[in-house]
Amino acid sequence: xxxxIIEASMTKFGQRDAWICELLxxxxxxxxxxxxxxxxxxxxxxxxxxxxxxxxxxxGVMNALAHDLGVMPAYSxxxxxxxxxxxxxxxxxxxxxxxxxxxxxxxxxxxKMTHRTTPESTDVIASITHPVEYKHGLTLPSFAxxxxxxxxERFDAPRESLARVAVKNHENxxxxxxxxxQKEITIETALESPVVADPLRLYDFCPxxxxxxxxVFTTEERAAxxxxxxVVVSGIGGATDTxxxxxxxxxxxxxxxxxxxxxxxxMAGLGPDDLDVAELHDMFTILEFLQLEGIGxxxxxxxxxxxxxxxxxxxxxxxxxxxxxxxxxxxPLGASGVAQGVxxxxxxxxxxxPRQVEADIGLACNVGGFGNCxxxxxxxxxx
Amino acid sequence: xxxxxxxxxxxxxxxxxxxxxxxxxxxxxxxIDLSERSGEVVTWTTSTATPxxxxxxxxxxxxxxxxxxxxxxxxxxxxxxxxxxGDIVEPVYVEELRDPEAGIKEPESHEWDGYRFxxx
Numbered sequence: 214x215x216x217x218i219i220e221a222s223m224t225k226f227g228q229r230d231a232w233i234c235e236l237l238x239x240x241x242x243x244x245x246x247x248x249x250x251x252x253x254x255x256x257x258x259x260x261x262x263x264x265x266x267x268x269x270x271x272x273g274v275m276n277a278l279a280h281d282l283g284v285m286p287a288y289s290x291x292x293x294x295x296x297x298x299x300x301x302x303x304x305x306x307x308x309x310x311x312x313x314x315x316x317x318x319x320x321x322x323x324x325k326m327t328h329r330t331t332p333e334s335t336d337v338i339a340s341i342t343h344p345v346e347y348k349h350g351l352t353l354p355s356f357a358x359x360x361x362x363x364x365x366e367r368f369d370a371p372r373e374s375l376a377r378v379a380v381k382n383h384e385n386x387x388x389x390x391x392x393x394x395q396k397e398i399t400i401e402t403a404l405e406s407p408v409v410a411d412p413l414r415l416y417d418f419c420p421x422x423x424x425x426x427x428x429v430f431t432t433e434e435r436a437a438x439x440x441x442x443x444v445v446v447s448g449i450g451g452a453t454d455t456x457x458x459x460x461x462x463x464x465x466x467x468x469x470x471x472x473x474x475x476x477x478x479x480m481a482g483l484g485p486d487d488l489d490v491a492e493l494h495d496m497f498t499i500l501e502f503l504q505l506e507g508i509g510x511x512x513x514x515x516x517x518x519x520x521x522x523x524x525x526x527x528x529x530x531x532x533x534x535x536x537x538x539x540x541x542x543x544x545p546l547g548a549s550g551v552a553q554g555v556x557x558x559x560x561x562x563x564x565x566x567p568r569q570v571e572a573d574i575g576l577a578c579n580v581g582g583f584g585n586c587x588x589x590x591x592x593x594x595x596x
Numbered sequence: 597x598x599x600x601x602x603x604x605x606x607x608x609x610x611x612x613x614x615x616x617x618x619x620x621x622x623x624x625x626x627x628i629d630l631s632e633r634s635g636e637v638v639t640w641t642t643s644t645a646t647p648x649x650x651x652x653x654x655x656x657x658x659x660x661x662x663x664x665x666x667x668x669x670x671x672x673x674x675x676x677x678x679x680x681x682g683d684i685v686e687p688v689y690v691e692e693l694r695d696p697e698a699g700i701k702e703p704e705s706h707e708w709d710g711y712r713f714x715x716x
Contacts (some may be wrong), residue, residue, distance in 0.1 A: 267700065336647035336700045344706050345612045349672045350643070350650030358641030359658055359671075366681055367637075412641040455618065459658045459671045460610060464639065534628045 214434030215477035216310045218592070220248030221558035226424035226543035227393040228287040228466045233265045233274060233325040235591030236425040238281045238453040240548075241438030241448075243319040244427035245282065249439070250317060255284040257315035261292045261302030262547035267337045269325055278321060283431035284590070292547075295341050296496065298322060299426070299550020300451070300579025300588025304512075306430040307446050307590075308520060316432060322551035323386060323425030323463035334421050338554070341582050343457045354418060356458055357497035358410025363464050365412065376403035376414045377520040378498040379416040381539055385527055386537025388567040393422050394542030422543030426551035428558070441596065448483065448591035450476025457535040458583050466513070469587030470578060476510075477576070477589040488531060489572035490560050494580035495538040501525075504578050508589065527570060535560060550579030550588060561594040599631035599687050599711045601661070601668045609668045628663055630670065630687060634716060635659040637683045640674065649698025653677065659685055659713055674716040687711035 222244045224236060231239065245252065260275040271277075275289040292299035299322040309315040338353045365372060380400055386392040394510050396415060398507060406415035436443040445495055452472035455461055461468065478484055485508055493504040502516035510531060519525050523531040534544050536556035539549055557575035559565040571595045580587050602613030602624040610617070613624050640657040655674040660667050675688060693710050696703035 331645065332647050333700075335645065339647055340700050343612065345710070347699075347701065348673060348706060348708055348710055349656060350654045350669065350694050351656060352643060352645070352647060352648055355641050355643040355654070355656055356643060358643065359639045359656065362641060362681070363639035379710065407644070409643070409645050411644075413641075459669045464658070556705070 214311050214313060216307050216446045217433045217436035217443045219431055219436050219440050219447065220244050221428045221555040222247055222389050223426035223555045224262035224424050225391050226422050226545060228327045229423035231423070233262070233323060234277045234281065235272050236317040236325060236423060237278045239276060240323065240427040241278060241319060241424035244429055245319065248429045250429055252283040254317045255287045255319045257282055257309045257318040258287045258289040259292050259302045259305045259318065259320045259552055260289070261298040261429040261561065262324060262426045263295050263298050264294055264337050265325070268329060271300070273388050280419055284570065292386055294586050295581040296546050297550055297581030297586050297588050298547040299552065300577070300590065302551060303554055303590055304449055304451050304588050306428070306447050310430050311431055318430040318436060319427065320428040320551060321425060322548040324545035324547045325424050326424050326545060328422050329419060330553035346457065353583060354410045354413070354497065357499055358413050359463055360474050361499040363500065367465065368517065370517035373400060373404065374517035374520045375417055376400045378495065378501045379403045380519070381526055382434040382534050382538040382540040384497060385535050385568065386541025389537045389542055392537040392541050393420055394541045401493060403548050408524050410533045413497065413499070419496050419539040419544040422547040424543060424548045426555050428551060428554055435538065444558055444561045444592045444594055446590060447593045448477035448481030449588070450480065451476065451588045452476065453586050456585060456586050465503060467503045467507045467587065469584050470504050470580065470589070473587045473589040474508040474578065477591045481591045483591060484576065487574050488576050489574050490532050490557065490570055491576040492536060492556050493533055493538070493578050495534055495540045496544055496580065498540070500580060501533065504580070508576065508578060513591065525571055527568070532570045535565065535570060553579055553591065557592050562593055597689055597709060598629040599621050600627040601630055601663065602627055606618045607666065608681060609663055611665050611668050631711060633661055633687050634684050635661040635683055637685060638669065639681055640679050642677055647699060649664045649695030655679060657685070657713055672710065675712045678714055683711035684716045686716055688714045
């Protein structure tokens with residue numbers, strides 16, 4: 214059964230006073246209102262969230278949200294796939310409609326993080342690592358430092374190429390009213406910012422963020438009856454790589470990105486050359502290169518050239534992270550994959566305002582851990 | 597204490613061990629102690645934003661060991677910030693790599709001792 218997305222919306226990302234259930238309700242309520250879907254129509258509700266228990270001591274958020282939005286007795290489920298919980302939620306929502314189990318599915322992703330200190334949040338996220346990694350104090354940023362050094366040394370890539378990713382995504386974020394940062398930065402600022410995980414510096418990293426995002430999934434047939442502005446999920450794939458990061462054959466190849474995008478391309482009958490726009494999981498600048506190579510847009514060891522040449526800028530050959538990416542928009546873990554979908558949706562239906570590019574086919578790649586779990590989704594415009 | 601890599605009957609070696617060999621699915625039946633061997637630094641980083649209970653700064657490296665022609669990698673803390681890719685390092689035993697009480701983990705659920713890498 215063809216699956217369509219008929220509405221997508223997100224809250225303001227940043228440091229918010231609201232707690233997790235309020236954030237989820239804010240995005241869910243707005244998305245249902247904008248889509249004119251009645252709560253009684255919702256048959257499945259998925260809530261993407263990594264760690265509401267660990268961050269806030271709040272569990273059972275899918276039930277809380279179902280009650281807050283009045284969608285009972287819909288089937289409800291919380292989806293945790295760490296940083297790719299949002300993408301995994303898109304997979305679950307797609308599957309619920311594709312299988313015929315649900316005619317109308319609401320997906321809401323969210324996370325509340327900023328009330329914790331940076332070391333505490335870093336530790337919650339680092340708890341996904343293997344015990345032999347955790348006991349040494351490995352964190353996600355330190356995996357990025359290890360990988361970035363290897364990439365730069367092996368492929369003789371300039372350090373400036375990573376800074377250019379940060380500069381580009383900050384520039385894009387200026388036009389996104391929901392982004393945590395709406396501020397341009399210079400290459401010098403990025404290169405001179407404090408070291409976080411050598412050779413990476415502060416501006417190579419996304420911030421810690423509160424926020425929520427939501428989407429409504431239904432059948433293509435029903436979508437066509439309800440609205441003119443919908444997109445079709447033409448391909449989606451998920452894949453898992455090793456838990457222990459150093460056990461991967463090649464530290465610069467994200468196997469989960471390669472496999473999940475291969476599955477999504479096969480399902481859609483498309484390839485990397487067909488893409489008009491993409492949202493990649495730039496939790497760290499180096500990840501934008503590894504994903505561009507993993508999804509087949511660039512050969513291994515060459516994605517840095519695209520950043521240097523401006524090919525991934527908004528006016529480039531393939532605009533990447535027109536939303537500002539995680540780097541500028543922010544990264545509320547469970548919300549991020551859904552928010553990537555929100556941006557691709559808005560680009561395809563022509564609602565991206567000053568961020569708008571010419572796009573009929575868009576891709577979102579949501580990465581959990583350091584590439585441990587990955588979901589790639591391809592969406593197509595219908596108009 | 598030993599620094600054990602694990603081997604299956606088909607000769608695949610991993611660190612750490614797994615219930616089944618990730619390569620072929622066989623049970624891992626042998627252990628190879630890496631603590632008396634030297635390895636080569638594949639890459640390294642110095643982390644300055646460390647979680648509770650972790651030393652700051654925390655220099656970390658991925659190190660590759662040659663075990664009879666099979667390469668196996670391990671990750672861990674380095675004894676110094678003065679390290680480069682390609683350096684030869686040796687494991688040095690440390691009783692407590694981070695404070696078990698400070699982080700999110702239940703202290704009893706983990707082992708906290710292990711090996712740091714020291715450039716030779």
